[in-house]
Amino acid sequence: xxxxxxxxxxxxxxxxxxxxxxxxxxxxxxxxxxxxxxxxxxxxxxxxxxxxxxxxxxxxxxxxxxxxxxxxxxxxxxxxxxxxxxxxxxxx
Amino acid sequence: xxxxxxxxxxxxxxxxxxxxxxxxxxxxxxxxxxxxxxxxxxxxxxxxxxxxxxxxxxxxxxxxxxxxxxxxxxxxxxxxxxxxxxxxxxxxxxxxxxxxxxxxxxxxxxxxxxxxxxxxxxxxxxxxxxxxxxxxxxxxxxxxxxxxxxxxxxxxxxxxxxxxxxxxxxxxxxxxxxxxxxxxxxxxxxxxxxxx
Numbered sequence: 001x002x003x004x005x006x007x008x009x010x011x012x013x014x015x016x017x018x019x020x021x022x023x024x025x026x027x028x029x030x031x032x033x034x035x036x037x038x039x040x041x042x043x044x045x046x047x048x049x050x051x052x053x054x055x056x057x058x059x060x061x062x063x064x065x066x067x068x069x070x071x072x073x074x075x076x077x078x079x080x081x082x083x084x085x086x087x088x089x090x091x092x
Numbered sequence: 093x094x095x096x097x098x099x100x101x102x103x104x105x106x107x108x109x110x111x112x113x114x115x116x117x118x119x120x121x122x123x124x125x126x127x128x129x130x131x132x133x134x135x136x137x138x139x140x141x142x143x144x145x146x147x148x149x150x151x152x153x154x155x156x157x158x159x160x161x162x163x164x165x166x167x168x169x170x171x172x173x174x175x176x177x178x179x180x181x182x183x184x185x186x187x188x189x190x191x192x193x194x195x196x197x198x199x200x201x202x203x204x205x206x207x208x209x210x211x212x213x214x215x216x217x218x219x220x221x222x223x224x225x226x227x228x229x230x231x232x233x234x235x236x237x238x239x240x241x242x243x244x245x246x247x248x249x250x251x252x253x254x255x256x257x258x259x260x261x262x263x264x265x266x267x268x269x270x271x272x273x274x275x276x277x278x279x280x281x282x283x284x285x286x287x288x
């Protein structure tokens with residue numbers, strides 16, 4: 001299991017949960033690269049359901065526009081809870 | 093989704109919940125308005141402009157700002173602690189080769205303490221949905237044509253951080269003192285939707 005660290009490639013969750021979540025639809029199931037950790041915060045999905053939860057890592061994750069939309073030469077950096085991310089094992 | 097901030101249905105619901113909370117003694121009368129006023133007090137793009145001007149004249153400060161913005165803005169007497177909790181600030185700097193632009197695609201997160209209330213277009217569905225997909229086109233529609241070779245980085249404030257852009261220092265501003273430089277910085281420049 002690869003740990004989350006800058007430079008690690010991740011794939012975002014593909015599920016579309018009921019209710020509040022903070023994984024934007026356009027970034028679901030996409031592959032990006034971790035840029036930096038952006039602090040620890042309770043998961044917004046839990047807070048919206050009245051559950052506090054312990055603070056957990058949030059990451060800046062950089063995606064290429066081509067990976068997200070199939071075109072474009074810019075990047076989009078999205079701030080995502082680690083709960084939404086799974087590292088990609090490079091040799092898998 | 094909080095996409096439509098002007099919905100009368102949502103407004104009515106919010107008023108109803110507010111009234112219930114007041115009736116049950118969980119919320120003082122007028123407390124929400126008072127809290128919002130406190131949060132907005134002093135929030136102005138003048139603050140962001142001061143940070144940018146200091147970054148332009150002091151490379152050491154600029155480095156600290158990009159590494160840990162919450163700590164660095166204390167050097168100019170500013171803070172992100174004005175709300176219920178201190179918000180994390182992430183500052184990104186434009187260069188000759190790379191341009192940064194900020195959006196919140198999920199709602200309209202924005203560093204009010206440093207930029208004041210956000211412009212209406214920042215909260216619009218059109219800006220929020222399009223700028224991640226076609227930033228160059230959106231900037232062009234806003235009257236800002238980027239050179240063809242400039243790389244664009246879009247930052248989506250989809251969690252807890254708030255973002256601010258340090259624009260490129262205008263050519264010909266070498267002789268201006270810090271306070272005059274701050275006067276050149278606009279709110280759009282701090283969001284990344286205009287040059288300065």
